[in-house]
Amino acid sequence: MLVQDQITAKLVDALEPDYLDVENESHKHSVPPNSETHFKVVVSSEKFTGKRAVQRHQLVYGLLQDEMAEGVHALALHTYTPEEWADTVNAPDSPNCMGGSKENN
Secondary structure, eight states: OOHHHHHHHHHHHHHOOSEEEEEEOGGGSSSOTTOOOEEEEEEEOGGGTTOOHHHHHHHHHHHTHHHHHTTOOEEEEEEEOHHHHHTOSOOOOOOOOOSGGGTTO
16 A cells, blocks of 8 residues: 555544645655655644644644654645635645755756
8 A cells, every 4th residue: 555545544534534635745855756755734624623733733643653654754734624724725835855866946
């Protein structure tokens, strides 16, 4: 199973999201082709209601601790309640990698 699919399944099971997008952004970084090391996660869930951003991120990192221990290097997390997501046009774009061989991209 692809790491992206594992991440998606865990987040769906635990967060019951209203909206979820898990994007593999590894191709934007200095990693071998077909890597699964860098992901952008945009998620809207009622489970975030009453939680500060850091608590939301801790919740997601806790759910994905196995993936983080097994090779996922970075998660760009954009976590919203359904009300916040309804007021959001788009999640922010991820910046281009500035390290390694993609220094000037």
